[in-house]
Amino acid sequence: MIGIERAYGRRRTLSIVWWQAGINVLIGVYLFLETSTNPYGSQRGAGIVILALLLGRAVLVLLYRQRGGTIVGAQGISARNAVRTATRTWHDVYDIRAELNPSGRTENAEWTTYVYDSDGRRMRLPYFDDWQLPDFHAELAGLRAASALHRGVAWELRPEVEDRILRRARDRKVWGMVCIAAFIALFAAFVLLA
Incomplete structure (x- = not known):
């Protein structure tokens, strides 16, 4: 057919949230300087992991825009x-x-x-x-x-499929709330135990 x-x-360029990109660059520069000049090896690991995550995110954004x-x-x-x-x-x-x-x-x-x-x-x-x-x-x-x-x-429209769609949408919201609650609990535990 x-x-x-x-x-x-x-077709059109996407706008960049400049404040978000600026914060990511500042965090990346800080972590790079911190990991390259810090004499304490125990604090380097977290900085390297966060820097790798920021670089990975930037690569994924560039790949998505191209591919x-x-x-x-x-x-x-x-x-x-x-x-x-x-x-x-x-x-x-x-x-x-x-x-x-x-x-x-x-x-x-x-x-x-x-x-x-x-x-x-x-x-x-x-x-x-x-x-x-x-x-x-x-x-x-x-x-x-x-x-x-x-x-x-x-x-x-088929009612049984519409029910499945609504159930999956509800499950996405529940999992999103569970992840946010887990992150808040982890952050609170980190702050209280540190």
């Missing part, structure tokens, strides 16, 4: 991130949805697009948002119309 092959990549994208073809849809590529065939795709981005993780985008499969799992489509695409909602409607021919079934 013709008209389904599409690739979505970075990230969404590829649509007759076989399915793929989301390519910094390191891995996730693919869903059209028979596995339950829905393609645009959702409001409450946390602002993709910086300027108000809408983020996700592909849901029949198990309720979701996959974010990189650079398929309203910041990168000038007519985002029309492009999404065009993608849904073109992919409906390859799916073999109409875009219809």
